[in-house]
Amino acid sequence: MNTPLTPTAAPVSPVLPFAPLINDSFLRACRHQATDYTPLWMMRQAGRFLPEYRAVRARAGSFMDLATNVDFATEVTLQPVQRFQVDAAILFSDILTVPDAMGLGLSFAEGEGPRFAHPVHDEAAVAQLAVPDMDKLRYVLDAVTSIRHALGGKVPLIGFSGSPWTLACYMVEGGSSSDYRLVKTMLYSRPDLMHRILQINADAVAQYLNAQILAGAQAVMIFDSWGGVLADGAFQTFSLAYTRRVLSQLHKACCGVHIPCIVFTKGGGPWLDEMESLDCDVLGVDWTVNLTQARLIAGSSKALQGNLDPNVLFAPPAQIEAEVIRVLDAFGTPHTGSGTGPTHIFNLGHGISQHTPPEHVTALVQAVHHHSRQMRGAC
Amino acid sequence: MNTPLTPTAAPVSPVLPFAPLINDSFLRACRHQATDYTPLWMMRQAGRFLPEYRAVRARAGSFMDLATNVDFATEVTLQPVQRFQVDAAILFSDILTVPDAMGLGLSFAEGEGPRFAHPVHDEAAVAQLAVPDMDKLRYVLDAVTSIRHALGGKVPLIGFSGSPWTLACYMVEGGSSSDYRLVKTMLYSRPDLMHRILQINADAVAQYLNAQILAGAQAVMIFDSWGGVLADGAFQTFSLAYTRRVLSQLHKACCGVHIPCIVFTKGGGPWLDEMESLDCDVLGVDWTVNLTQARLIAGSSKALQGNLDPNVLFAPPAQIEAEVIRVLDAFGTPHTGSGTGPTHIFNLGHGISQHTPPEHVTALVQAVHHHSRQMRGAC
Numbered sequence: 194m195n196t197p198l199t200p201t202a203a204p205v206s207p208v209l210p211f212a213p214l215i216n217d218s219f220l221r222a223c224r225h226q227a228t229d230y231t232p233l234w235m236m237r238q239a240g241r242f243l244p245e246y247r248a249v250r251a252r253a254g255s256f257m258d259l260a261t262n263v264d265f266a267t268e269v270t271l272q273p274v275q276r277f278q279v280d281a282a283i284l285f286s287d288i289l290t291v292p293d294a295m296g297l298g299l300s301f302a303e304g305e306g307p308r309f310a311h312p313v314h315d316e317a318a319v320a321q322l323a324v325p326d327m328d329k330l331r332y333v334l335d336a337v338t339s340i341r342h343a344l345g346g347k348v349p350l351i352g353f354s355g356s357p358w359t360l361a362c363y364m365v366e367g368g369s370s371s372d373y374r375l376v377k378t379m380l381y382s383r384p385d386l387m388h389r390i391l392q393i394n395a396d397a398v399a400q401y402l403n404a405q406i407l408a409g410a411q412a413v414m415i416f417d418s419w420g421g422v423l424a425d426g427a428f429q430t431f432s433l434a435y436t437r438r439v440l441s442q443l444h445k446a447c448c449g450v451h452i453p454c455i456v457f458t459k460g461g462g463p464w465l466d467e468m469e470s471l472d473c474d475v476l477g478v479d480w481t482v483n484l485t486q487a488r489l490i491a492g493s494s495k496a497l498q499g500n501l502d503p504n505v506l507f508a509p510p511a512q513i514e515a516e517v518i519r520v521l522d523a524f525g526t527p528h529t530g531s532g533t534g535p536t537h538i539f540n541l542g543h544g545i546s547q548h549t550p551p552e553h554v555t556a557l558v559q560a561v562h563h564h565s566r567q568m569r570g571a572c
Numbered sequence: 573m574n575t576p577l578t579p580t581a582a583p584v585s586p587v588l589p590f591a592p593l594i595n596d597s598f599l600r601a602c603r604h605q606a607t608d609y610t611p612l613w614m615m616r617q618a619g620r621f622l623p624e625y626r627a628v629r630a631r632a633g634s635f636m637d638l639a640t641n642v643d644f645a646t647e648v649t650l651q652p653v654q655r656f657q658v659d660a661a662i663l664f665s666d667i668l669t670v671p672d673a674m675g676l677g678l679s680f681a682e683g684e685g686p687r688f689a690h691p692v693h694d695e696a697a698v699a700q701l702a703v704p705d706m707d708k709l710r711y712v713l714d715a716v717t718s719i720r721h722a723l724g725g726k727v728p729l730i731g732f733s734g735s736p737w738t739l740a741c742y743m744v745e746g747g748s749s750s751d752y753r754l755v756k757t758m759l760y761s762r763p764d765l766m767h768r769i770l771q772i773n774a775d776a777v778a779q780y781l782n783a784q785i786l787a788g789a790q791a792v793m794i795f796d797s798w799g800g801v802l803a804d805g806a807f808q809t810f811s812l813a814y815t816r817r818v819l820s821q822l823h824k825a826c827c828g829v830h831i832p833c834i835v836f837t838k839g840g841g842p843w844l845d846e847m848e849s850l851d852c853d854v855l856g857v858d859w860t861v862n863l864t865q866a867r868l869i870a871g872s873s874k875a876l877q878g879n880l881d882p883n884v885l886f887a888p889p890a891q892i893e894a895e896v897i898r899v900l901d902a903f904g905t906p907h908t909g910s911g912t913g914p915t916h917i918f919n920l921g922h923g924i925s926q927h928t929p930p931e932h933v934t935a936l937v938q939a940v941h942h943h944s945r946q947m948r949g950a951c
Contacts, residue, residue: 372925377883381891424859424881424921426898463841463860480803481842502803504756512760519805542803546751 211409212346219281220349222496223412223453223474225533231521231565232280233558234351236457237544238273239285243551245272256301260287266336267343274348276551277558281348281412284340284405286333288355288416291397292364294325305368312367314375319386324397327404334408341409351455352410354401356417357394357435364390373422380431387431395435399442406444406452414455414477415439421460421479428464433471440472455498459543465490480542484523492535497524500542501557506549510556517560526568539565590788591725598660599728601875602791602832602853604912610900610944611659612937613730615836616923617652618664622930624651635680639666645715646722653727655930656937660727660791663719663784665712667734667795670776671743673704684747691746693754698765703776706783713787720788730834731789733780735796736773736814743769752801759810766810774814778821785823785831793834793856794818800839800858807843812850819851834877838922844869859921863902871914876903879921880936885928889935896939905947918944 214220218232240246246269253259260266270285289307293299298310313319327334341350355363363369365376380387402413420432436456446452457477461468468476469491476495478487480502487497505516520539528534539561545554593599597611619625625648632638639645649664668686672678677689692698706713720729734742742748744755759766781792799811815835825831836856840847847855848870855874857866859881866876884895899918907913918940924933 372883374883374886374925374927377881378886381884381887381895421860424879424884425862425902427881428860460839460860463862481800481807481839483804483842500803502756502806504751504753505760505803507753507757508760516760523804546753548753 209342211341212344214346214349214411216280216348219538220411220453222527222536222538223455224451225474225496225528225536227527227529227531227534228536229566229569230562231527231537231539231568233539233561234279234281234283235273235541235545235554236283238277238279238283239269240545241547242545242549242554243272243276245276256287257299260285260290261332263332263335263339267339270336270340270350271343274344277554278562279348279558281351282340282344283351283414284333284337284353284410286336286353288353288359288418289363290330290333291325291354291394291401292360294329295322295393295397296325297364307363308368309364313361313364313390314367316383316386319389322390322393324393324400327400330401330404333401334404337405337408337410341411349411350409351412351414352402352405352408353414353416354398354405354439356415356420356432356456356458357391357398357439358420358423358432359416359418360394360398361387361390362419362422364394373419380427391431391435392438395438396442399439402439402454403442403444406447410452411450412453412455413443414457415473417456417458417461420458425463428461429467432458433464433467437471453496457498462487469494471495475538477540478542482542484520484537485525488524488535496536496538498538498540500540503541503543503546503549506541506545506553506557508553510553510560513553513556514560514564517557518564521561521564521568529569588721590720591723593725593728593790595659595727598917599790599832601906601915601917602834603830604853604875604907604915606906606908606910606913607915608945608948609941610906610916610918610947612918612940613658613660613662614652614920614924614933615662617656617658617662618648619924620926621924621928621933622651622655624655635666636678639664639669640711642711642715642718646718649715649719649729650722653723656933657941658727658937660730661719661723662730662793663712663716663732663789665715665732667732667738667797668742669709669712670704670733670773670780671739673708674701674743674772674776675704676743686742687747688743692740692743692769693746695762695765698768701769701772703772703779706779709780709783712780713783716784716787716789720790728790729788730791730793731781731784731787732793732795733777733784733818735794735799735811735835735837736770736777736818737802737811738796738798739773739777740766740769741798741801743773752798759806770810770814771817774817775821778818781818781833782821782823785826789831790829791832791834792822793836794852796835796837796840799837804842807840808846811837812843812846816850832875836877841866848873850874854917856919857921861921863899863916864904867903867914875915875917877917877919879919882920882922882925882928885920885924885932885936887932889932889939892932892935893939893943896936897943900940900943900947908948 218228266285453474455475456473462482477498478500524537527536597607645664832853834854835852841861856877857879903916906915
């Protein structure tokens with residue numbers, strides 16, 4: 194199923210053509226094609242660890258003021274691309290824009306996590322949920338187009354959304370949670386309500402990602418940040434099935450160009466064999482996963498993205514380099530030559546910490562590019 | 573290596589003999605022997621979800637006043653045994669008694685987690701660490717003996733300790749952590765310091781568990797609560813190796829009776845194949861683990877303990893029963909008859925939530941005992 198956007202979706206076709214892509218290493222790796230080195234980007238790379246981000250944030254006001262302003266979002270998305278030799282940009286936005294557009298009332302108290310003014314606690318609240326009008330997310334789609342233009346083809350732009358289950362966690366808990374008590378109580382007590390939330394979320398996420406693709410995203414990523422808190426069995430029923438539902442509705446190409454999709458379940462290592470059958474191009478894995486084993490399980494059909502522990506970046510450059518080599522070696526030499534084969538996209542196993550020294554990221558990028566070039570030369 | 577207690581260890585030999593054991597189903601399952609039903613206990617079963625616990629806590633004052641008082645510790649340890657048909661008791665104590673005895677100054681602020689007054693942040697603090705005099709932990713050992721007497725042989729008593737790595741997390745972070753930044757920074761920047769902490773912790777934990785065994789513990793459990801936050805590779809080097817170091821020093825028997833040891837790494841599912849080679853009797857697994865697969869990987873040499881998501885206990889009894897059957901069926905019919913074979917000890921995948929309705933635990937215990945008897949009858 195390849196559902197077109199609903200008539201209410203934002204008209205996002207750019208008036209001007211986008212610049213041709215210069216560095217295509219990330220997209221090639223997504224498509225299982227050989228690259229001269231292992232491409233790298235970092236989850237949350239446009240963020241608080243960068244002083245230039247903090248300066249924009251101070252100008253913008255609140256986090257939501259920053260995230261909803263096209264110019265600010267464009268500026269901070271480009272910052273890591275300008276400072277580091279990363280091989281992809283990722284849209285600066287929040288994971289919770291979709292439930293906010295559903296009317297749940299997103300806000301961020303300083304120093305705390307996200308909060309919904311109207312969490313989904315009961316049957317009545319579930320009954321009111323609906324796929325939001327994509328016009329309410331036009332600010333995100335406009336940012337995608339703006340960023341794509343601003344990048345000028347330097348590196349590709351990744352769009353993203355939270356997974357249906359991860360969005361449901363926040364929607365039911367009303368914010369972050371340490372034990373997922375409310376959402377799991379609903380899951381085990383009223384699975385019918387949970388399935389209804391997840392169906393709506395899946396259809397909304399699919400429309401949202403499709404709109405990002407039409408707006409200029411050259412790849413999309415589904416962040417299943419809390420899939421790993423589910424029990425075996427529940428993960429398959431309440432997370433994986435709805436990620437599959439999103440994937441079944443996604444545009445696989447735009448303007449004749451294939452749009453790769455990345456699925457990342459934090460803590461999803463135990464279910465990699467089942468994720469291997471997802472209709473996506475790349476699987477993200479966290480640092481608990483052994484990349485040698487992951488390649489055996491899923492590497493013939495999926496590119497693998499990951500998986501350095503973000504805390505490695507607090508160590509001095511020499512140790513960072515050593516850990517980079519460990520990760521590269523664990524994956525092993527990727528596919529080289531023509532055709533397709535196993536490929537690796539270097540990333541962290543989760544978002545970069547706000548406390549990371551930026552110069553350590555410079556060391557990381559250099560180490561990944563240098564050693565992954567050497568690795569290819571050696572084979 | 574089976575190291576005797578140091579001369580400074582508390583003299584814990586009981587003056588009176590303990591009563592003979594009536595319900596030995598838990599110990600039989602630990603030893604891979606057949607039982608009429610699947611024995612059950614719950615991590616944190618003596619705790620805040622019980623009104624009778626909260627009453628004792630109110631009488632005692634602070635958490636530490638409760639944990640360090642032999643009479644209080646005895647009373648609350650017995651509460652779940654009296655209320656439910658659980659098949660084992662577990663010592664009521666805190667996971668951080670050992671670093672407290674090292675002089676780190678443990679306290680609990682109301683509504684917050686544990687705090688150390690003197691966290692281990694630098695080389696000087698590491699240099700000062702030493703295996704504590706077991707006399708400083710006499711209050712725990714006296715509680716073990718008191719509880720064993722108070723149980724009167726009704727069910728066996730489990731002693732426990734945090735794992736070397738889990739203790740190190742708290743010692744370096746100074747308390748609970750959401751990102752393990754400080755402890756991982758030390759691990760990656762100064763692995764020499766981390767290894768020194770872990771060596772001391774391992775030797776201290778071994779002495780502590782041996783002292784509990786001599787004081788009357790009939791099984792011991794190592795809680796590697798934070799092993800699962802480590803990267804693949806780091807887990808083996810900084811957690812598993814030191815759990816192994818503890819196990820190599822443990823008394824395997826006391827008074828001619830084998831003392832089973834349980835190792836539980838929360839989030840340890842990815843490394844079950846490596847944990848299979850540990851010199852212990854039982855592996856605990858959390859709810860992300862598929863018990864069918866775990867039995868294939870480790871079930872021929874290890875009993876498996878787990879793994880219901882504690883959040884299932886917020887659902888009504890009918891759903892609890894359905895989830896119990898799922899867990900029992902995932903393990904499959906355990907060994908029956910004479911000799912030894914695969915066995916299962918029912919437990920939660922983590923500690924029971926303080927918000928759990930006690931009557932739901934009654935439903936859990938009934939469901940486990942009833943269905944696991946039926947399962948054996950059917951084979």
